[in-house]
Amino acid sequence: MVTKLQIKDLEMVFDGKRTLNKVNFEVHDGEFLSILGPSGCGKTTILRILIGLLEPTGGRVYKDGVDITDEPPASRSMGIVFQNYALFENMTVLQNVEYALKIRKENRSREARKKVRERALATIAQLGLSEHADKMPTMLSGGQQQRVAIARTLVLDPDIILFDEPMSALDVETRLSLRAELKRIQQEFGTTMIYITHDQEEAFAMSDRIMVMREANVVQLDTPENIVDHPADDYVRSFVLRNLQIKIDSLQKCARVRG
Ligand SMILES: Nc1ncnc2c1ncn2[C@@H]1O[C@H](COP(=O)(O)OP(=O)(O)OP(=O)(O)O)[C@@H](O)[C@H]1O
Ligand SMILES: [Mg+2]
Numbered sequence: 001m002v003t004k005l006q007i008k009d010l011e012m013v014f015d016g017k018r019t020l021n022k023v024n025f026e027v028h029d030g031e032f033l034s035i036l037g038p039s040g041c042g043k044t045t046i047l048r049i050l051i052g053l054l055e056p057t058g059g060r061v062y063k064d065g066v067d068i069t070d071e072p073p074a075s076r077s078m079g080i081v082f083q084n085y086a087l088f089e090n091m092t093v094l095q096n097v098e099y100a101l102k103i104r105k106e107n108r109s110r111e112a113r114k115k116v117r118e119r120a121l122a123t124i125a126q127l128g129l130s131e132h133a134d135k136m137p138t139m140l141s142g143g144q145q146q147r148v149a150i151a152r153t154l155v156l157d158p159d160i161i162l163f164d165e166p167m168s169a170l171d172v173e174t175r176l177s178l179r180a181e182l183k184r185i186q187q188e189f190g191t192t193m194i195y196i197t198h199d200q201e202e203a204f205a206m207s208d209r210i211m212v213m214r215e216a217n218v219v220q221l222d223t224p225e226n227i228v229d230h231p232a233d234d235y236v237r238s239f240v241l242r243n244l245q246i247k248i249d250s251l252q253k254c255a256r257v258r259g
Contacts, residue, residue, distance in 0.1 A: 002029035004064065004160065004192045005050070011058030012045050019045050021216040022059070027160075030190040032183070034203035036240060037213030043196045047162045050194070051078050063160075079153030080162045083169055085145045087137040087152075094133045097124055097151045123155040127181065143174035147181070154185065163195040167202070179206055200244040201251070212236055 005027040012020040019042045027033050035043045048054035050061060052073035060069045068076055087096050098120035101107055107116050124133050127147045137145055146166060153161055163182075167175045183206060186193050197203050203210050204224045211221040212232070220232035231237045 003027070004029040004031070006062040006065075007046075007050075007059070008062070009059040010046070010049065010056055010061070012042070012049065012054070013057045018216050020049075020056070020059075023216075023218055025211060025218055025221055027192060027194060028208070030186070030192055031208045032186050032193045032195065032206055034195045034197055034207040034210045035213060036197065036200060036203050036210055038239065039198075040215075041213045042216050043213060044164055047080065047164055047194065047196065050160075051080050051162055052076055076160075077158050078160045078162060079156055079158040080164065081146075081149050081153055081166045083165045085137070085142075085149040087145060087148055089137055092134050092136060093124065093129060093140070093148050094120055096137065096148055097155050100152065100156055120151075120155055123151045126154070126185075127151045141174075143170050143178060146170060146174075146178065150178075150182075150185075158191070160192045160194065163193065165196050165198060168198065175202070182206070199247070200240055201247040204244060210240075212240055214239070 003026050007023060007025050007027075010020050010023040011018070023042075023046065035046065037043055045054065049056045052068075052071060056069070060067055062068065063076065088099065091099065094117075098116050101116045101119065102113065107113060121130075121133065124130055127150060129144065129147055129151065132140060132144060132148075137148060140148065146169075150166075167178060170178065179202065182193065182195075185191060195203075195206065207224060209221060209223050210227055212219045212227070212235075214235055220227060220236050222230075227236065227240060231241060
């Protein structure tokens with residue numbers, strides 16, 4: 001297994017309060033890794049440090065063996081998708097997707113712009129949005145807008161995509177179809193994905209490995225099977241497995257009601 005990211009002794013102190021307490025973990029190349037943990041345990045802080053929006057108070061981040069802790073976000077080849085899609089409302093879907101490519105210096109020529117347009121349209125098609133390419137974001141549903149946000153990240157061809165609760169504003173059906181979409185993209189392009197979720201069932205359904213956090217610390221990082229078979233402690237047993245069972249039970253109940 002090839003190591004994509006190595007996080008060493010990562011530490012973040014905000015106003016004297018420790019948000020990350022010497023966190024260590026590795027992410028494999030092409031892996032789907034979920035981060036699961038209660039509100040305030042430091043999940044978003046990790047993603048912001050990984051992508052370079054936040055400078056850690058201690059520790060290092062290595063990508064492909066190179067220390068990138070002090071690299072600017074633009075040179076990290078990482079993309080991020082947030083819960084609220086943050087699309088440009090005054091631009092069409094196509095314009096949203098091609099924007100970041102278009103403003104690159106090397107894409108100023110007419111020839112290059114034509115290629116950018118083709119690439120944007122291909123990515124839009126990949127996410128099933130072709131018929132919406134010329135619409136404004138406000139004309140789309142939440143799930144469609146989140147697809148645009150994913151297309152906008154994907155078009156830049158990052159080798160790592162970070163997701164911060166990308167589905168939490170969406171209904172169950174939309175979540176399920178987007179889940180399948182993300183897995184397909186991960187498998188087809190070999191993109192490494194790190195995915196924050198509050199939904200235990202989602203983490204277990206999608207991940208190669210799950211990182212369970214509690215108050216600034218990593219409690220367990222393992223495959224879903226190993227977490228079920230060998231939970232690290234009572235916390236994992238109650239926070240992860242109990243909630244997973246509750247979720248599965250309610251899904252089964254829904255299925256029964258629907259007949
Ligand atoms: N810029 C900041 N300044 C001060 N404190 C911060 C800042 N960013 C985060 N924190 C604090 O760090 C802790 C962890 O925040 P973080 O956003 O990483 O949590 P989280 O695990 O993503 O939670 P949630 O599930 O609610 O999104 C919180 O106590 C938060 O208040
Ligand atoms: Mg968060």
